Amino acid sequence: MKELEKTKRISIATTLFILAVLIGLFTFKRPKNTFVHTTKNTLEKISNQNYLTSISEINNPKYVFVDIRSAYEFEKGSLKNAINIHTPDFLADGNLKVFKELKNVEKTIVLYGKNPEEVNLPFLLLYQLGFDNVKLLTIELDYVQNSLFTKNSTVEISKNNIAAFINASQKNAGLQTKITKAKPTRKKIVVRQKKKKAAEGGC
Template sequence: MKELEKTKRISIASVLFILVIIIGLLAYKRPKHLYSENTISTLEKISTNEYFVTLNDINTPDNVLVDIRNQFEYEKGHLENAINIYAPEILTDENSEIFEKLKTDNKTIILYGNTPSDVVSPYMILYQLGIDNIKILSSEITYFENNLISKDVAIEKYQNDVNAFIQESIKKAAIEVKPKPDIVKTPKKIIPIKKKKKMPVEGGC
């Protein structure tokens, strides 16, 4: 009787386990965004400075300007024909479709913000997701008496090889710290000091 109960419990547990697996497989959804590039390769691309463009290079039919600032700043003033896609919202379904369509149409996406450094994070995210038809506008956006002023800024040329720097860091991290040699302390020699005897006081009453 006990063996029958034990067998019954094992059977029920097995059926429940299989049901959980089936439900899990049916409920599984492929992630919407899958990275096709890693951070290292993306940094290497940026470090070449080939992905920066100036204001003189943007006025061609194949370029699409994307202002990554918020709607208030965009409406206050933006570059001509630029569309507004706020940086924290670049991965929404609607915006993802826009980027994919621009890639399909062989358009070059030029991202810009108040400064080039504002655009680095959105650029890296999009590039790692496979949107490789993007560049960064090396310009600075300011306002004077509510009028938008845009001017080119110099981008520092990276002299160091990013990959070499990463490999060197890995090597340094792999080197084991050498243990410090044990310092043998020699016991101190204690020399006893002899107390001087007090001389008796001469004279008397």
């Protein structure tokens, strides 16, 4: 009888244990959007691969342009055939579906915005979420008389040589700090020669 009680206790403990584990498993929620790439992978990608594309490749049939600006800006003017997905809505269900579909049909998602810097981080986010087919369009958008103009833009170009500028300024100033000795101008002193007076006097 004592033996029986012992097994009872063991079985109760087992069921409780299993129950706890099951509850844990069912209530465990995976975050909806998980990263596919680690930070290390991402860093490798951005330092090795070419993810930039310029406006000259705009006619590539594989490209699908995604405008990341707000709907208002998009309405004002956008690239031809572009779709609008505003950055804050990237992770909304419908938009993720669009990205996934584009990936499945092997199209390249080309993001663009007001300038490349604005697109930079949304691009990075999409890449980390596993969309390897994302590229970044290096253009700047501008409005001239209510129509949209695109301008090719560059990224990470050092525009000015600051060290040279500072040196030049010091050099220029250096020339002026030289103490300029004013040359003493020769004074011409004309000594009037006295007219030789005729011998005077005399008796």
